[in-house]
Amino acid sequence: MNRQEAIKVIMATIGVQNAVVSTTGLITREIFEKFDSERNIYVPGSMGLASSIGLGLAMAQQTRRVVVIDGDASILMNLGSLVTVGNKQPTNLLHIVLDNEAYASCSEERSMSGTARLDALAGEVGYQYVRTTDNQDDLKRAIMEFERGPGFILAKIELGGRRDFRRPLELAAIKNRLMLFLARQTEKE
Amino acid sequence: MNQSNKSILNTLAGDRSEKADLLHGVFHELGVNFASGVPCGVLRHIIRNFEDDAAVLHVLANRESEAVGLAAGAFFGGKIPVVYMQNSGLFSASNDIASLLVPYRMPIFFVVSYRGCEGEDAVQHLTTGRATERLLESFGLPFEIFGNQNL
Numbered sequence: 194m195n196r197q198e199a200i201k202v203i204m205a206t207i208g209v210q211n212a213v214v215s216t217t218g219l220i221t222r223e224i225f226e227k228f229d230s231e232r233n234i235y236v237p238g239s240m241g242l243a244s245s246i247g248l249g250l251a252m253a254q255q256t257r258r259v260v261v262i263d264g265d266a267s268i269l270m271n272l273g274s275l276v277t278v279g280n281k282q283p284t285n286l287l288h289i290v291l292d293n294e295a296y297a298s299c300s301e302e303r304s305m306s307g308t309a310r311l312d313a314l315a316g317e318v319g320y321q322y323v324r325t326t327d328n329q330d331d332l333k334r335a336i337m338e339f340e341r342g343p344g345f346i347l348a349k350i351e352l353g354g355r356r357d358f359r360r361p362l363e364l365a366a367i368k369n370r371l372m373l374f375l376a377r378q379t380e381k382e
Numbered sequence: 383m384n385q386s387n388k389s390i391l392n393t394l395a396g397d398r399s400e401k402a403d404l405l406h407g408v409f410h411e412l413g414v415n416f417a418s419g420v421p422c423g424v425l426r427h428i429i430r431n432f433e434d435d436a437a438v439l440h441v442l443a444n445r446e447s448e449a450v451g452l453a454a455g456a457f458f459g460g461k462i463p464v465v466y467m468q469n470s471g472l473f474s475a476s477n478d479i480a481s482l483l484v485p486y487r488m489p490i491f492f493v494v495s496y497r498g499c500e501g502e503d504a505v506q507h508l509t510t511g512r513a514t515e516r517l518l519e520s521f522g523l524p525f526e527i528f529g530n531q532n533l
């Protein structure tokens with residue numbers, strides 16, 4: 194499974210009302226170019242904070258599922274965030290880490306996730322649902338079987354893939370779009 | 383910061399918390415309902431007020447960057463957040479402020495304790511103390527310094 198396949202499975206499987214927070218680099222750029230939507234928020238800078246932003250959003254919108262699409266090097270920059278999630282127990286948060294054991298958006302320098310057990314760590318700090326996958330079928334099943342969080346899916350992916358994606362630039366407009374989406378859906382609920 | 387400003391830190395750090403209560407009242411009027419940050423002894427009454435207020439969702443952060451992320455997420459979700467930290471942490475979180483809050487145009491209020499000003503004896507605060515106002519100015523962030531005479 195590569196990044197392109199993993200992202201496609203995630204975006205096709207999660208609910209249409211879910212909010213999506215994507216991490217810095219190619220993950221955000223691929224989602225922006227192929228799956229841009231008012232439910233998405235991108236984290237093009239402040240690498241490492243996708244899970245914190247997702248937790249803040251999940252706590253503010255407790256009836257809505259929030260899906261964080263993170264990377265291995267990204268979560269390694271903010272490991273304390275796992276502990277905060279475990280402490281706050283947001284049942285509506287699904288944290289997916291695409292793990293290619295590298296800074297793939299840079300020059301594919303090796304990260305240190307290969308010698309860590311990020312899935313075990315998530316379980317130890319209090320995530321209630323932990324799955325590890327390395328193929329599209331298992332990833333899809335892991336998302337579909339998720340009910341009550343905090344949830345953590347470690348998706349092992351291969352390095353490589355397309356790099357020439359556009360960048361999200363109109364961030365204030367993307368923020369306004371998300372906030373209107375959330376407000377509109379909250380009214381319906 | 384002059385000596386009279388320095389004493390405000392002592393005021394807030396002491397047993398009296400009227401000024402922290404006053405500040406909390408301002409937050410209440412502004413509709414603040416989310417707070418995140420990293421503790422600083424100077425801010426302890428302010429933090430306790432957040433913790434004691436059932437109308438405020440208070441999430442302690444492990445690092446200042448994390449607090450910025452939590453507040454940004456809460457803001458997206460419709461909350462009105464406040465972030466608190468010591469000015470030393472402002473430097474740790476500076477890229478997150480610059481690359482997340484600024485381009486997303488999120489007007490989030492920060493309460494920052496000011497270490498390393500005149501009268502400071504802790505050497506680890508002196509460099510960041512000298513640079514704090516220039517950091518904020520260089521980012522184009524509006525700020526006010528509160529001391530005894532204006533708090």
